[in-house]
Amino acid sequence: MRFESERFDAEFSDGELFIHDDETSTGIFIALRDAKGRDITLAQFRDCVASHGLDRACETFMRM
Numbered sequence: 508m509r510f511e512s513e514r515f516d517a518e519f520s521d522g523e524l525f526i527h528d529d530e531t532s533t534g535i536f537i538a539l540r541d542a543k544g545r546d547i548t549l550a551q552f553r554d555c556v557a558s559h560g561l562d563r564a565c566e567t568f569m570r571m
Contacts, residue, residue, distance in 0.1 A: 508549065510556065515565040522546045526565050537568055 510517040516527045527534040539548045555564035 510561055512561045512565075514562055517552070517561070517565055519549050519552070522548065524548050524552055524568065526569055528565070528569065533569075535569055537571060 508519045514528065514530050516529065518525050522538055524537045525534060526537065537548060538546065539551055541547050552564060552568060555567060559567070
């Protein structure tokens with residue numbers, strides 16, 4: 508699954524979210540798990556995008 512804005516490219520694949528900041532040319536991989544070890548990365552990212560927009564979600568996840 509792919510998300511794009513003017514500043515960020517984000518792609519979820521195989522349980523990891525890759526976010527690339529075009530402005531600073533930096534990128535990170537993120538994988539979030541709950542207490543039982545289940546992957547919650549995509550669900551948390553989608554919720555953040557829905558409530559705050561893609562750019563803000565990417566900025567927040569890049570600080571994790």
